[in-house]
Structure formats: structure tokens, C-alpha cells
Amino acid sequence: MTFTLLGDVILGTFLTLVADRLGRRKVLISGSLLMISSGVIFAVFENFWILLLAAIIGVISITGGDFGPFRSIEESILSQLTTPSTRADVLSWYVTTALFGSSLGSELSGRVLRFLQNKDGWSEIDSYHALFWIYAVMGVVNLGLVLLLSNSCELQPSKENYTPLAQDDSANTSAGNPTEPPEVVPESERSRNWFVRSFRWISGRLAQISPSTRSVMYKLWFLLAVDSLADGMVPYSLTNYYMDQKFHPAKSTLGDITSFSYLLGAISASFAGPMARKIGLINTMVFTHTPSSAAVLLFPSPPYLWLTAGLLLVRAGLNNMDQAPRAAFIAAVVKPEERTAVMGITATIRTMASMAGPTVTGLLAASQKFWIAYVAAGCCRLSYDFGLYAMFVNMKLYEHEDKPVDVPNGHNARRVPDEEMELESLADTDSGSEDSSVQNSKPQSLTLDIPYGNQRVRSRSPRRATGE
Numbered sequence: 001m002t003f004t005l006l007g008d009v010i011l012g013t014f015l016t017l018v019a020d021r022l023g024r025r026k027v028l029i030s031g032s033l034l035m036i037s038s039g040v041i042f043a044v045f046e047n048f049w050i051l052l053l054a055a056i057i058g059v060i061s062i063t064g065g066d067f068g069p070f071r072s073i074e075e076s077i078l079s080q081l082t083t084p085s086t087r088a089d090v091l092s093w094y095v096t097t098a099l100f101g102s103s104l105g106s107e108l109s110g111r112v113l114r115f116l117q118n119k120d121g122w123s124e125i126d127s128y129h130a131l132f133w134i135y136a137v138m139g140v141v142n143l144g145l146v147l148l149l150s151n152s153c154e155l156q157p158s159k160e161n162y163t164p165l166a167q168d169d170s171a172n173t174s175a176g177n178p179t180e181p182p183e184v185v186p187e188s189e190r191s192r193n194w195f196v197r198s199f200r201w202i203s204g205r206l207a208q209i210s211p212s213t214r215s216v217m218y219k220l221w222f223l224l225a226v227d228s229l230a231d232g233m234v235p236y237s238l239t240n241y242y243m244d245q246k247f248h249p250a251k252s253t254l255g256d257i258t259s260f261s262y263l264l265g266a267i268s269a270s271f272a273g274p275m276a277r278k279i280g281l282i283n284t285m286v287f288t289h290t291p292s293s294a295a296v297l298l299f300p301s302p303p304y305l306w307l308t309a310g311l312l313l314v315r316a317g318l319n320n321m322d323q324a325p326r327a328a329f330i331a332a333v334v335k336p337e338e339r340t341a342v343m344g345i346t347a348t349i350r351t352m353a354s355m356a357g358p359t360v361t362g363l364l365a366a367s368q369k370f371w372i373a374y375v376a377a378g379c380c381r382l383s384y385d386f387g388l389y390a391m392f393v394n395m396k397l398y399e400h401e402d403k404p405v406d407v408p409n410g411h412n413a414r415r416v417p418d419e420e421m422e423l424e425s426l427a428d429t430d431s432g433s434e435d436s437s438v439q440n441s442k443p444q445s446l447t448l449d450i451p452y453g454n455q456r457v458r459s460r461s462p463r464r465a466t467g468e
Contacts, residue, residue: 009348011057012069016344019073020155020337025146031070032143034058039136043129071098072343077153079331079339084398087331088281089273092324099266099320107259155337209341213334217342219391220330223384224346225353230380232357233373234296236261239312242370247305257309261316269320281325281332282393288321290385297378300371332397 019027038058042051075091082090109131116127209217240254276284295315302308327343334342361373 009351012072012344012351013348015069016072016347017341019069019076019340019344024073024077024153024155024340025149027073028070028146028149029143032139032146035139035142036136039132039139043132043136046125069344069347072347073340075327075343076331076340079327080156080336081152084332084401085277088276088284088325088328091327092270092273092276095272095320095323096266096270099262099269103259103262103266106262155340209338210335213338213342216333216395217330217346220388221346221349223387223391225349226380226387227384228350228353229357230293230296230377230384232354233361233377233380234299235358236316238358238361238373239299242374243305243308243312245370247308249305257312261313264313264317265320268317269323272321272324275321276325276328281329281397282389282395284325285322285329286385286389286393288318290382292318293378293381293385295378296374296381299374299378329392329397332401333395333399335400 015027015031035058038054041054041058045051045054075094078090078094079087112131112134113127116122116130117124236258240258243249243257244254272284272288275288279287292315295311295318299308299311299315302311330343330346331339357377360376361370364370364373
């Protein structure tokens with residue numbers, strides 16, 4: 001599992017840093033091909049080392065969730081294709097669909113395994129092989145859907161993308177000063193310097209992210225690392241084990257509680273978008289995540305199974321409502337050309353932080369102090385919530401989305417009238433009335449500038465020029 005997570009970290013960091021340059025669709029196609037190949041390998045081979053290599057390089061999630069570099073690319077695409085007023089809604093339905101898919105896959109996989117194992121001539125290994133064949137077929141379906149994507153999914157060029165790079169004076173050539181031949185590096189030296197060159201390459205890619213973005217994301221990355229560490233300490237698998245050891249319920253009862261918690265989490269995620277429109281992105285993240293964190297903190301306290309199950313449902317029902325607003329918030333504070341890389345780095349940091357969680361919980365469980373893991377995780381999650389509110393509640397959003405009114409998301413198409421009205425109302429709310437005459441006389445230069453991310457957005461009719 002650790003090697004698989006390590007493979008996800010390395011592959012995810014690399015792909016998200018180069019996705020916009022190579023092409024987002026090409027990277028998604030490569031992900032589909034990796035999914036197909038890993039499914040076929042698991043369905044055909046039984047050698048441990050071959051399966052380990054396929055798990056590291058292929059697209060197989062040990063958690064069964066929709067994570068990894070390809071989700072970051074998909075969120076970046078959706079952020080580009082949506083406007084600030086609709087982004088949270090679209091991302092919330094994206095999260096809801098992913099959660100429903102994970103829940104449905106978990107339920108159907110168990111039923112398929114039981115059905116095949118009850119048939120004559122089917123062993124347990126054969127049933128798992130059949131499951132991975134289905135996984136490979138899903139990869140083929142995913143590949144077909146990716147091939148249907150248009151060029152609108154790619155990063156749209158903007159003036160900010162063409163930034164002059166500093167040149168090395170020593171690289172200048174002239175007729176009187178020919179360049180020297182490149183230094184020949186021995187093969188052994190190349191091997192020893194591979195890690196150094198890889199680190200320099202990644203550092204160079206990170207350095208291309210603007211200082212304004214890094215100043216924001218450093219704080220957010222630290223908070224997300226704390227939250228992910230807490231989630232890694234008390235995942236749902238260990239939570240089920242804790243409930244089984246404490247209350248010894250029937251396996252069917254425990255399974256029903258878990259299934260209902262997953263379903264509740266998927267349903268609640270669909271309400272994140274409307275809530276974000278009403279109270280703001282940060283408020284939605286904090287006000288929904290804080291009760292979930294408190295439920296984790298209090299989880300070891302109840303002496304009865306039904307109370308403990310109630311806390312689990314509170315945790316699961318509210319735990320996913322911050323995912324879509326978080327992605328929308330990241331898209332609102334970074335430049336469009338930096339979204340894919342930033343979202344990929346965010347996913348990498350969260351994965352690395354969660355890797356340490358099970359180790360800490362295992363040490364506590366071995367010393368009969370399992371409950372401390374929930375107290376520590378709850379405190380970490382609450383620290384994340386309070387820190388998020390203190391640092392970002394009044395932060396300016398959408399500063400990098402100053403697109404003309406007649407160009408939605410960088411594509412050659414007119415905005416619909418309702419969208420023009422909404423954008424004008426947003427701009428009027430933020431910039432005041434001193435520039436209203438300029439905006440009314442030159443509507444084609446109207447730009448979007450929302451200074452605060454937690455104010456209520458209202459649509460109203462655009463003001464007409466009175467000629468005064």
C-alpha cells in the first residue's frame with residue numbers, strides 16, 4: 001500500500017506539472033490506457049512483483065475513491081469551462097457523481113464476487129480476475145469518453161501565458177564566439193545525478209508558479225496537510241474496525257451503517273454548490289466541516305452503538321461538502337494557467353500527509369489507546385477549520401478572471417443575456433458606482449472583479465445609461 005501511494009505521488013506530481021504543456025486530453029488518454037493495462041495485468045497475472053509494478057504505475061486506488069492526478073486535471077478543466085457564479089455548482093455535482101460511482105462500485109463489486117464464487121467451477125481467485133476484467137472494460141469506456149472531449153478542455157492562451165524568460169548570457173552565440181561543445185557526462189555519473197536532476201526539474205516547475213499564488217497556497221497546503229493527516233489517522237476502514245472491536249455488532253449491521261454513511265455523503269455533496277452561492281466558499285467549507293470534525297472528536301465517547309453510529313453519519317454526511325467549494329476556491333485564487341499544477345500539487349500533499357496517519361493509529365491501537373487517535377484527529381480537523389476561516393474568510397477572489405463580457409472562459413462565443421446581467425451585477429457590487437459611466441458606455445471592456453469570496457451574490461437587471 002505504501003509503494004502504491006508513493007507511485008501515486010510521483011506520477012501525480014509529474015503529470016499535473018506537464019499536463020497543460022503536453023495537453024490535458026493526451027494526459028487523460030494516457031490515464032485511461034494505464035487503467036486498461038493495469039486491469040488486464042491484474043486479471044491475467046498472479047506474480048506479486050508484477051502486480052506491485054502494475055499497482056504503482058497503473059491507475060489503481062487503494063482507497064477505492066476518485067483521487068490522483070487525473071481528478072486534478074478534470075477539476076482544472078471544469079474550472080476553466082465554468083463561470084465563478086456556476087463553478088461551485090458544477091464541481092459539487094462532479095463530486096456527487098464521483099461519490100455515487102464509488103458507492104455503487106463498492107456495492108456491486110461485493111455482490112459480483114459473491115455471485116461468481118457461488119457458481120460451480122469458480123474459485124475466489126477467478127472471481128477477482130473477472131472483477132479486474134470489468135475494471136479494464138471501464139477503462140475502455142473512459143477512453144472513449146475522453147476521445148469525445150473537444151479542444152475547449154485545453155488551456156486557452158492568454159497574454160499572461162507569454163512571459164519573457166530570463167536568458168543566460170553565456171548561451172548567447174555570435175559569429176565570432178562559437179559555442180563550445182557540450183560536456184560529455186559518463187553514464188555512471190548520469191545515473192548518480194538522476195535524482196538531483198529530477199528534483200531540479202520539479203523545483204523549476206514549481207518556480208514557474210507566480211509568487212502571489214505561492215503565498216496563498218503555502219498557507220492552504222499547510223492546513224490541508226493537517227486535515228489529511230487527521231483523515232489518514234481515522235479512515236472509514238479503521239473506523240469500522242474500531243466499532244467492531246468496541247461493540248461487536250453483526251457484520252450485516254456494520255455493513256448497513258457503512259453503506260448508509262456513504263450514501264448520505266454522496267447526497268449531501270450536491271447541496272454544497274447552492275450553499276456556496278448563499279454564504280460563500282470559505283463559509284461553506286468551514287460551517288459544514290466543523291460539525292464533522294466535532295463528530296470525529298466525540299466519536300469514542302458514546303457507550304452505545306446507536307449513538308456512535310449517529311456520530312459516524314454526521315461525520316460522513318458533512319465530510320464531503322467542502323470538496324467542491326475547496327476546488328472552486330483554489331480556482332478562484334490562482335491564475336488559469338496554474339490551476340492544473342496547483343491542484344495536482346494539492347492532491348499530492350494531501351496524499352503524502354495521509355500516508356502517516358495509519359502508522360500513528362496503529363501504534364496507538366497496539367497500546368490499547370485507539371480512542372486517542374480520534375481525539376487527536378478531531379483536534380487537527382478543528383484546527384484546520386479555524387485556521388481556514390481566520391486566513392481566508394476575507395480574501396479577494398477572481399482577481400485573475402478579468403475576461404471581456406463577450407468572451408466566456410476564453411472561447412469565441414457570446415455570453416447569453418442572463419450571464420451578462422449576472423456578471424454586470426457582480427462587477428457593480430464590487431467596484432462601486434464611480435466607474436458606472438465607463439462601464440455603461442463600453443460594455444465590451446467590463447471585467448469580473450470580486451474582492452470578497454463570502455458575500456452573497458445576487459442577480460439583477462443591468463443598469464441602463466440615462467444620459468445624465
